[in-house]
Amino acid sequence: MKLYFAAASPFVRKVHMSAIELGLVKQIELVSTHVSPGKENATYTDGINPLGKIPALEIDDGSIILDSSVICEYLNHLEGNNTLIPERGPERWRVQTGHAIANGIMDAAVSNRYETFMRPEEYRWDLWVNEQWAKINQALQWFENQKSDSMETIDQISLACALGYLDFRFADFAWRERYAHLSLWHQRMSETTAYRETAPD
Numbered sequence: 283m284k285l286y287f288a289a290a291s292p293f294v295r296k297v298h299m300s301a302i303e304l305g306l307v308k309q310i311e312l313v314s315t316h317v318s319p320g321k322e323n324a325t326y327t328d329g330i331n332p333l334g335k336i337p338a339l340e341i342d343d344g345s346i347i348l349d350s351s352v353i354c355e356y357l358n359h360l361e362g363n364n365t366l367i368p369e370r371g372p373e374r375w376r377v378q379t380g381h382a383i384a385n386g387i388m389d390a391a392v393s394n395r396y397e398t399f400m401r402p403e404e405y406r407w408d409l410w411v412n413e414q415w416a417k418i419n420q421a422l423q424w425f426e427n428q429k430s431d432s433m434e435t436i437d438q439i440s441l442a443c444a445l446g447y448l449d450f451r452f453a454d455f456a457w458r459e460r461y462a463h464l465s466l467w468h469q470r471m472s473e474t475t476a477y478r479e480t481a482p483d
């Protein structure tokens with residue numbers, strides 16, 4: 283399998299961490315891929331992902347699987363033990379809801395990265411940026427209130443990648459000062475092999 287990849291992307295990291303946790307990483311070739319707003323990459327949009335986003339997974343019969351959440355579901359299914367995503371029952375929907383909220387943190391943070399770092403200053407929209415920060419804070423508070431210690435399921439992997447991205451791109455966001463439980467939880471998460479081996483440069 284080939285994973286279209288950039289180490290800085292939290293969505294890619296989620297897939298990469300999932301592959302490590304599932305013991306599948308040796309079966310995956312990482313294909314370095316550059317996508318970003320304003321930079322055309324026709325080979326990638328024509329052949330791999332019409333949305334021009336990473337990650338994408340190419341499986342051995344040549345089919346492409348998108349997006350990060352579907353890739354994680356595919357890997358989880360492939361591995362057969364369903365350790366990342368419970369197969370059924372209320373646990374499945376609880377985990378997938380947390381997964382969606384953590385993905386939302388990543389969406390908002392990546393969006394703010396584009397808005398504040400890439401968009402020319404005169405075109406920036408502060409209201410939009412502040413709303414994204416509000417979404418991120420509300421979602422972090424939601425996780426803080428859960429007081430969960432679990433680290434194995436996709437919601438937790440996704441949350442770890444979201445927090446890692448905030449540290450990587452927005453070091454002065456200082457989320458640890460506001461979310462004490464998450465701070466301790468992230469400290470333990472950051473000692474795992476999957477988290478350490480997927481850290482962006």
Ligand SMILES: N[C@@H](CCC(=O)N[C@@H](CS)C(=O)NCC(=O)O)C(=O)O
Binds near residue numbers: 334
């Ligand atoms: N919903 C997608 C989001 C992926 C995403 O936003 N990836 C970013 C990199 S972190 C990207 O490819 N951005 C390029 C663009 O939007 O043009 C997923 O879960 O895979």
